[in-house]
Structures are given as C-alpha cells and as structure tokens.
Amino acid sequence: MAVEQTFFMIKPNGVSRGLVGEIVGRVERRGLKILGLKMMDVSEELAEAHYEEHRDKPFFGELVSFITSGPVVAMAVEGESAVSVIRTMMGATNPVDAAPGTIRGDFATLMGENVVHGSDAVESGRRELELYFTPEELGSALVG
Numbered sequence: 001m002a003v004e005q006t007f008f009m010i011k012p013n014g015v016s017r018g019l020v021g022e023i024v025g026r027v028e029r030r031g032l033k034i035l036g037l038k039m040m041d042v043s044e045e046l047a048e049a050h051y052e053e054h055r056d057k058p059f060f061g062e063l064v065s066f067i068t069s070g071p072v073v074a075m076a077v078e079g080e081s082a083v084s085v086i087r088t089m090m091g092a093t094n095p096v097d098a099a100p101g102t103i104r105g106d107f108a109t110l111m112g113e114n115v116v117h118g119s120d121a122v123e124s125g126r127r128e129l130e131l132y133f134t135p136e137e138l139g140s141a142l143v144g
Contacts, residue, residue, distance in 0.1 A: 004082040005035065006118065006125035007132065012070035014115040015039070019107055020073050023116065026089060026103065027077060036076035036138045042067050049131055062112055074132040083125060086118040 010023050020039075027034065042050070047064040054060045077086060091102025095114050098105035108115045119125035129138070 001080045003078060003080055004122050004125070005076060005078045005129065006082045006086055006122070007128035008075045008077050008086050008119075009117040009132075010073040010075075011067060011113070011115055011117060012072055013113045014107070015071050015073060017107070019115065023103060024073075024075075027075070027086075030079075030085060030089060032077050032079035032082055032085060034075055035078050036133050037073065038133075038137070039071050039073050040132075041071055044068055046131060050128065059112070066112060076129050076133055076138055083119060083122055087120065090116050090118050 008027065010020055014020065014023060024034070024037070044064060047067045048055070050067065051060060051063045054063060079085060089103060091098030091104035093104075093114060094111045095104040095108035096111075098108070100106065103116050104114050119128050
C-alpha cells in the first residue's frame with residue numbers, strides 16, 4: 001500500500017441537503033487527511049473539462065448541467081490507498097446498487113444525482129486536483 005492523493009467532491013445535491021458535515025466527517029473518521037477543501041460554484045467550462053472523457057456520450061449535457069446547478073465542496077484527500085478507500089466509501093455509481101453504509105447507499109437514489117464524485121485512479125485524481133485547486137491553495141502538499 002502507498003500514500004495516495006485524490007480528488008473528492010460533494011455534488012450540489014449533497015451540499016443543498018446539508019450533508020457536507022456528515023460526509024467530511026466520514027472521510028476524517030476513516031483516517032484520511034484533507035489537504036484542501038473549498039465550497040465553490042463550478043463553471044460550465046470547468047464542468048466540461050471535468051467530464052471530458054464523457055463528452056461524446058448522450059448523458060454529457062446532464063452531467064454538466066447538474067454539477068453547475070449549485071455549489072459543490074471540492075476536496076484534496078490523502079492517505080493509504082486513498083483512491084480505493086474513497087471509492088469504497090462512496091459506494092456503487094448507481095445508488096440503487098450501493099450498499100447501506102456507503103455515502104450513496106445512505107443518501108442517494110438517482111444515478112444522475114449520486115451526491116459525491118471521487119477520482120477513479122491516481123492519475124485522474126491528479127488531473128482533477130489540478131482543475132479545482134491552484135498550486136498556491138495546496139502549497140507543497142501535493143506530490144508530483
């Protein structure tokens with residue numbers, strides 16, 4: 001196992017439903033370190049860059065529309081196997097398939113509004129961290 005850094009986001013419906021404290025608490029109680037955290041509005045340009053790999057898929061517009069519909073909480077997270085730990089905590093992408101005790105299993109019912117996003121690999125985490133945080137915001141905290 002290795003210490004990894006990853007990107008984690010509470011989506012607009014998680015923020016509007018008042019789940020920020022609960023979700024951040026789960027991350028911290030799991031033993032992960034939050035290197036950076038900010039509430040922000042996602043511009044259409046940032047949303048399109050974030051979901052670039054889905055640009056040619058029929059649901060691309062819905063992804064962009066939802067993530068820009070209200071403020072999000074963006075986080076830089078670090079810890080042992082942080083990518084897989086966050087992915088496990090989130091639960092299945094489709095909340096109907098997410099186990100109870102996971103964030104999506106506890107708080108979501110719709111695939112398009114599944115409360116949280118987490119990077120699926122160290123490389124995508126680095127890319128997403130660079131989209132949402134400036135080097136000044138994270139200082140020397142990020143590796144590589």
